Amino acid sequence: MKFARLGEPGSEIPVVLDGDRHLDLRPLTSDVDGRFLADDPVGRTSAAIAEGRLPVLEGADALRVGAPIARPSAVVCIGMNYAAHAAESGSAPPSMPVMFLKTPNTVVGPYDPVTIPRGSEKTDWEVELGIVIGRRAAYLDSAADAAAHIAGFVAANDVSERTFQLEVSGGQWSKGKCAPGFNPTGPWLVTPDEVDPQALRLRSRVNGEPRQDSSTADMIFPVDHIVWHLSQFLTLEPGDLVLTGTPEGVALSGRFPYLAPGDVVDIEIEGLGAQRQEFTAWEAAR
Numbered sequence: 001m002k003f004a005r006l007g008e009p010g011s012e013i014p015v016v017l018d019g020d021r022h023l024d025l026r027p028l029t030s031d032v033d034g035r036f037l038a039d040d041p042v043g044r045t046s047a048a049i050a051e052g053r054l055p056v057l058e059g060a061d062a063l064r065v066g067a068p069i070a071r072p073s074a075v076v077c078i079g080m081n082y083a084a085h086a087a088e089s090g091s092a093p094p095s096m097p098v099m100f101l102k103t104p105n106t107v108v109g110p111y112d113p114v115t116i117p118r119g120s121e122k123t124d125w126e127v128e129l130g131i132v133i134g135r136r137a138a139y140l141d142s143a144a145d146a147a148a149h150i151a152g153f154v155a156a157n158d159v160s161e162r163t164f165q166l167e168v169s170g171g172q173w174s175k176g177k178c179a180p181g182f183n184p185t186g187p188w189l190v191t192p193d194e195v196d197p198q199a200l201r202l203r204s205r206v207n208g209e210p211r212q213d214s215s216t217a218d219m220i221f222p223v224d225h226i227v228w229h230l231s232q233f234l235t236l237e238p239g240d241l242v243l244t245g246t247p248e249g250v251a252l253s254g255r256f257p258y259l260a261p262g263d264v265v266d267i268e269i270e271g272l273g274a275q276r277q278e279f280t281a282w283e284a285a286r
Helices: 042-048 083-088 141-148 162-167 224-232
Strands: 001-006 011-016 021-024 075-079 098-102 125-131 150-157 203-208 209-215 241-245 264-269 273-280
Touching: 011 042, 021 098, 075 162, 125 203, 125 224, 125 264, 141 224, 150 241, 150 264, 224 241
Parallel strands: 075 241
Antiparallel strands: 001 011, 011 021, 075 098, 125 150, 125 241, 203 209, 203 264, 264 273
16 A cells, blocks of 8 residues: 655645545545554555545645655664665674664655755765654564564655765764755655565666665665664654665765755655655755
8 A cells, every 4th residue: 555645845635546546535534644654554544445435636646745754753764784885985884773863854755856955065865765663663572573563665865964974973973864855755655565675676866877776685684673673772653764774876985976956866666666856055045
């Protein structure tokens, strides 16, 4: 099942895709948020479709595509989770998951423009598989328990400013991860029954030129391990977003230029859809 949110920022309408139709979810929920995702979203939605309770959203194709989840309470990220990316970053593969945070206001729609931060010379792209939490996860006993806590998966671009992340960071990464709009997400939230999260092709392009091309099979720490591991240190709430790391092929490698105003980034994850962002120059508010 694929969930999405359509409309202007702050006024998105929750929908479920049914073939080529967008069915309005508002008879069931006001949003694709933690409350909805924690309460059997697939079963309730399937029943509502079968009963004819979800009307077609007219004009859906003309609406902006928002992030497929409402603003989460947390965005938790895993760094250097592909060995080749760790190597291009100048690091050895980690022996345990490396965690950092992005702020929730980084989560935007998959086609929204992204502003390059003021003073930035090293804004970078990172295609990533995102995990959306569907059930509170705290102190899970094993990785085998993780699947019951996952509502679905999304494509995400973990946009990063490398000077902020690595050179003026004070030893942490989040300064380079938290500019507004630095986490385009979607277009869909895809439920676990539709994809194998450890067998998905990830790709990115800049101005049409290939950059990243890999598979989630190459993750150092797989999805279930990540959710279990994080649950030993924090509580993941329904609707939270966990990013799982990026493969090689980013500008940090030194093989490609960093992003400049006017550049267009495309990312795609098999089964989860494609997204595109134009990167724009920062301008002072008037």
